[in-house]
Amino acid sequence: MTSAPGRQPKTLRPDQRSIAALTRHTAFWWDLWLALAFGIAMGVGGFLDSRFHPSSPYFIGGAALCGTLAIADWLAGRWLSDRARSDALGEIVRAVDPEETAAQLPFVLVALVGLGAAVWCGFGAIVIGGLSGKLWPAVISGLAVALVAWTVLGTLSLVILTFRITRLEARIRSIQERAERAQRLAAER
Numbered sequence: 001m002t003s004a005p006g007r008q009p010k011t012l013r014p015d016q017r018s019i020a021a022l023t024r025h026t027a028f029w030w031d032l033w034l035a036l037a038f039g040i041a042m043g044v045g046g047f048l049d050s051r052f053h054p055s056s057p058y059f060i061g062g063a064a065l066c067g068t069l070a071i072a073d074w075l076a077g078r079w080l081s082d083r084a085r086s087d088a089l090g091e092i093v094r095a096v097d098p099e100e101t102a103a104q105l106p107f108v109l110v111a112l113v114g115l116g117a118a119v120w121c122g123f124g125a126i127v128i129g130g131l132s133g134k135l136w137p138a139v140i141s142g143l144a145v146a147l148v149a150w151t152v153l154g155t156l157s158l159v160i161l162t163f164r165i166t167r168l169e170a171r172i173r174s175i176q177e178r179a180e181r182a183q184r185l186a187a188e189r
Contacts, residue, residue, distance in 0.1 A: 031153035039146020046138035053137045054144075059125035062148045063118045069155050070114025076158060077107025080165060088172045089165070106161060110154035117147030 045052040081100055084090035093103050124140045131137045 029154075029157065031157050032150060035146050035150035035153055038149040039142045039144075042145035043138045043142025046141045047134050050134065050137070053128065053141055054124075056125040056129060059121045059128060059144060062144055063121035063125065066114045066117035066121060066148055066151045069151050070111045070118060073107050073114060073155055073158055074111040076162060077104050077111070080107070080162060084165075084169075087169060088176060089169050106154075107158060110151065110158055113147060113154060114151040117144070117151045120144055120147055 042052065081104060084093055084100075084103075093100060097103055120140075121144050124144050128137060128140060131140070
């Protein structure tokens with residue numbers, strides 16, 4: 001970061017740097033952009049043709065789905081954090097991210113989006129039947145589809161991330177076991 005002449009450059013704490021980096025990377029997540037495309041398509045479609053306006057049951061289903069996924073995403077993040085505390089991968093993560101803020105951020109972000117989507121879909125279920133015109137039903141529907149899609153696609157991203165982390169944990173365990181075996185063999189000689 002640059003600063004005025006004669007001033008010390010502004011430095012961020014390690015946890016702030018990791019959050020800032022993850023926030024910048026969030027702008028490039030495929031699930032966010034795909035969800036926005038779905039939402040825009042739904043909004044434009046709803047504006048052009050009122051047959052695209054979902055009724056209350058669709059909003060209720062979206063609220064239930066997103067609420068469930070929000071809880072599952074949060075629990076998955078906690079499970080992964082608890083699991084990593086007892087192994088070598090957890091030691092590596094804590095060396096870089098002592099408070100595990102960056103490690104938990106994707107799970108918390110998707111859980112918050114899911115919670116927001118559940119609330120928005122609940123709101124949509126209540127108001128969609130009483131709206132007239134094209135604009136507001138299209139906006140409410142488009143935003144609901146974008147949030148629901150981001151929740152579902154974000155959960156898919158977290159499943160892929162969890163799979164990669166689990167695979168990395170297995171690889172680290174394998175390396176540790178080989179090292180321990182080599183030490184035992186060396187000690188027996």
